[in-house]
Amino acid sequence: MYIPKHFNVTDKEEILSFLKANTFGQLISLVEGKLFSSHIPLFLSDHNQSLICHIAKNNPQWECITEQEVLVTFQGPHDYVSPSWYNSPGVPTWNYQSVHIYGKPQLLT
Numbered sequence: 001m002y003i004p005k006h007f008n009v010t011d012k013e014e015i016l017s018f019l020k021a022n023t024f025g026q027l028i029s030l031v032e033g034k035l036f037s038s039h040i041p042l043f044l045s046d047h048n049q050s051l052i053c054h055i056a057k058n059n060p061q062w063e064c065i066t067e068q069e070v071l072v073t074f075q076g077p078h079d080y081v082s083p084s085w086y087n088s089p090g091v092p093t094w095n096y097q098s099v100h101i102y103g104k105p106q107l108l109t
Contacts, residue, residue, distance in 0.1 A: 001100050018076060018099055019044045019051075025074040027053065031060050042072060051101065065105045072101045 009015060027038045038061050042053040051072060055062040076097035083090045 022074045022076045028071040066107050074099045
């Protein structure tokens with residue numbers, strides 16, 4: 001994900017707070033060589049700061065997920081920013097908050 005330097009957040013507590021407030025995310029991995037995304041609730045464990053989720057048995061993503069690194073994305077507030085809001089000439093943009101997490105899943109049955 002491209003992040004301009006002035007928007008990059010590195011404060012761990014702020015990121016953890018964001019994850020606690022925005023628990024619905026996208027679990028992205030490869031299934032049969034193709035990108036696959038499950039939109040699911042993921043909860044941050046207070047014990048070890050890992051993400052916990054449930055994937056249905058009928059969802060093919062769970063069968064090969066431990067063999068690879070995955071990407072989990074979370075989206076927060078977002079909105080259009082009009083050039084008319086700037087004090088000097090500007091361009092339209094879209095401001096948003098999101099967190100991307102990479103990791104190796106552990107399957108619990």
